[in-house]
Amino acid sequence: MFGKDAAGVVVQAAADGSGPPAGTRVTSCAGTGGWAALRAVDTTDLAVVPDGVDLGAASALPAAGVTALQAVRRLGPVLGRRVLVTGASGGVGRFAVQLLARAGAHVVAAVGRPERAEGLSALGAAEILVGSQRPGAPVFGVLDNVGGALLAECFERLEDGGLVLSIGWASREPTVIDFEEMRMKGGVRSLEPFAVAAPFGPGIGYLLQLLDRGGLDPQIGWRGPWERVGEAVDALLGRRVPGKAVLDLTA
Ligand SMILES: NC(=O)c1ccc[n+]([C@@H]2O[C@H](COP(=O)([O-])OP(=O)(O)OC[C@H]3O[C@@H](n4cnc5c(N)ncnc54)[C@H](OP(=O)(O)O)[C@@H]3O)[C@@H](O)[C@H]2O)c1
Incomplete structure (x- = not known):
């Protein structure tokens, strides 16, 4: 199953108590599973999405945003x-x-x-x-x-x-x-x-704060329902998306 970035709602909290409870809105990064309806994520690689932040915008942040953040810091x-x-x-x-x-x-x-x-x-x-x-x-x-x-x-x-x-x-x-x-x-x-490094949670958390305060634009250049994934991929490969593509999956 593909997909690094995904935002959604926790359906089952981590058994060791390290993550947020069920019902919490989160955004996350992992090696795979982001294109599935459900996935398990290491609790160090997610962050809680503030109430005022749209989940689609939050989903645009993890891999690209944390890569940019860590690279800027490395300079x-x-x-x-x-x-x-x-x-x-x-x-x-x-x-x-x-x-x-x-x-x-x-x-x-x-x-x-x-x-x-x-x-x-x-x-x-x-x-x-x-x-x-x-x-x-x-x-x-x-x-x-x-x-x-x-x-x-x-x-x-x-x-x-x-x-x-x-x-x-x-x-x-x-x-x-x-x-x-x-x-x-x-x-x-x-x-x-340069390679981005886990854990992603702290970096995502910082970027979410910026987003919440209006200090960062998620640059969503394409957004549509999951059924149009082929269109989104074509646009990305054709270099027609300014920034990120966001797919909405409804249960
Ligand atoms: N090192 C890491 O940890 C790390 C983490 C994340 C991503 N990455 C890599 O970093 C790169 C950028 O990621 P991204 O998410 O920003 O990708 P992206 O959204 O697809 O952007 C890539 C940009 O590269 C430019 N480009 C120049 N020549 C291209 C070509 N022949 N084909 C496609 N694009 C070309 C395009 O700009 P113009 O259309 O304006 O030319 C495009 O906007 C990718 O190679 C990705 O795999 C690395």
Whole structure:
């Protein structure tokens, strides 16, 4: 059974008493089971949804939001620093733009086509790069969701002491980095493969608080009933969803 993210109502509390009681609204992340009517989730990987927050919005947060949150934290202090987000139009990207702006970064958002940039300035992007456009000035950090040639070019545009986090590989293109050129440039630049890590509960809880206070937009770019799952998948694969797709399952 597929599906990492799912929000719903607890039907059976954890036997060890570590989780919320039956009837509590929660959102969660797990390796699988999110596309089922019922699933068991580790109580460290869920968070209680505040009364004012819609379950659909809460369901958009776990994997993409916590990935963005942990990656921003991994970069360290970004106040006043230039940080590039590639694949900024997608789920992880739209959360990363918002969280970086909140942390005081000068956010540079890279997207594939002009229409994919819609809404990113309002979320906090100070600069938008479209297609083959690259940052005019060096950047302190990069959150890369795309890989391939774009990742290599981003690494070359890092300032001395900067860090690229390779989060995803949406392009499925090989990445060829000219380390000889980097050596000739001098300085120290870092590139790390980044993987989100459990437990998800604390991160989801923080993002829910932000959502509840109006400090975070879940960026739901597509929403519909479960029966239209094929349409949602086509739209995601066709790069037509700005942010997250949410499927509503009614009992
Ligand atoms: N490391 C981790 O722990 C972790 C956690 C979650 C996700 N991920 C990975 O991070 C990446 C982003 O996740 P996501 O949920 O944000 O995905 P998403 O919503 O599908 O966004 C991916 C973005 O990549 C861009 N892109 C560029 N070239 C592409 C291509 N050839 N095919 C598809 N998209 C392309 C698209 O932007 P444009 O259309 O504007 O070009 C798209 O908005 C994925 O590779 C995912 O598997 C990693």
